[in-house]
Amino acid sequence: DTGVSQNPRHKITKRGQNVTFRCDPISxxxxxxxxxxxxxxxxxxxxxxxxxxxxxxxxxxxDRFSAERPKGSFSTLEIQRTEQGDSAMYLCASxxxxxxxxxxxxxxxxxxxx
Amino acid sequence: KQEVTQIPAALxxxxxxxxxxNCSFTDSAIYNLQWFRQDPGKGLTSLLxxxxxxxxxxxxxxxxxxxxxxxxSTLYIAASQPGDSATYLCAPMDSNYQLIxxxxxxxIIKP
Numbered sequence: 628d629t630g631v632s633q634n635p636r637h638k639i640t641k642r643g644q645n646v647t648f649r650c651d652p653i654s655x656x657x658x659x660x661x662x663x664x665x666x667x668x669x670x671x672x673x674x675x676x677x678x679x680x681x682x683x684x685x686x687x688x689x690d691r692f693s694a695e696r697p698k699g700s701f702s703t704l705e706i707q708r709t710e711q712g713d714s715a716m717y718l719c720a721s722x723x724x725x726x727x728x729x730x731x732x733x734x735x736x737x738x739x740x741x
Numbered sequence: 742k743q744e745v746t747q748i749p750a751a752l753x754x755x756x757x758x759x760x761x762x763n764c765s766f767t768d769s770a771i772y773n774l775q776w777f778r779q780d781p782g783k784g785l786t787s788l789l790x791x792x793x794x795x796x797x798x799x800x801x802x803x804x805x806x807x808x809x810x811x812x813x814s815t816l817y818i819a820a821s822q823p824g825d826s827a828t829y830l831c832a833p834m835d836s837n838y839q840l841i842x843x844x845x846x847x848x849i850i851k852p
Contacts, residue, residue: 633784658838669745669830669842670785683837718784727773727792728838732785 631733633719639739640709647705648736652721659702660730661694662718663687670718676702677724709740743768747831747843755851756823762816762846764831769809771833775840776805776816779828788829789816821850 632651640646652659658677662670673692674684678699688694691709696702706713716737720730744767754760764774773792777785789798789805791814797806804817814831828847832840 631784667844669832669844670840671842672839675839683839716782720785722838724838727790728834729773729775729787729790730840731787732777734784737782 631719631721631731633717633733633736635736636734637737637739639741641741642711643708645705645707646709646738647703648717648719648738649701649703650719650721650733651701652719653723653731654700656721656723656731657699658722658724658728659696660720660722661702661704662720664716664718664735665714673704706738709738711740714738714740743771743833743835743841745831745833745841745843747829747846749846750844751847751849753849753851754821756821758821759817759819760821760848762818762829762831762848764814764816764843766812766814766831766833766841768835769812770836771809772836772838774805774807774814774831774833776803776814777830777832779830779845781828785830818848823850823852826850 660675661673664670676696691707694704716735718735720732722730748763776788791807802819828845830845
């Protein structure tokens with residue numbers, strides 16, 4: 628296992644379509660995080676899981692966004708009825724809930740909504 | 742609410758210089774603090790993590806310090822190289838284990 632992976636790396640879609648992204652964390656990590664980042668800004672927290680439980684969701688996460696981690700391993704982030712304002716880099720990170728909780732990030736999925 | 746500020750927002754220096762990137766945060770009740778590097782269009786690479794009980798951490802040419810009581814951290818880069826060009830982000834972790842992010846310092850090292 629070489630790190631956190633995300634697929635696809637790039638996604639171009641038309642406004643109103645649904646998109647789904649996948650994140651595979653580092654295998655022994657029990658925490659998984661989703662962030663969104665726009666150009667020139669730091670990441671914004673969206674949600675996180677400990678094992679399969681979704682423990683927190685940001686108020687930034689509208690009803691059109693849903694995330695799952697059904698078996699406590701990989702996670703999916705779905706955006707329904709995409710809007711142009713959803714265009715951003717979606718980042719996934721994982722950590723081992725332990726004494727330091729260091730987060731390791733994947734390469735991100737770049738979403739462009741036309 | 743924790744707020745993180747990174748100064749300067751951008752920095753351009755000639756190769757070989759030693760430099761310091763600054764990070765300040767408003768709430769000193771942090772769990773730890775991570776420094777990350779981000780290349781254009783890429784994900785984030787963790788550089789250093791400093792526990793709240795530590796004063797500094799070193800990795801190669803990088804040294805990060807933490808003064809929790811004054812809400813400050815610095816990232817020192819020795820003998821800068823063109824390959825160090827990237828955006829550097831500071832992220833303290835709060836007591837809920839969430840990272841709070843600054844906007845980053847964009848660093849350009851000129852050959």
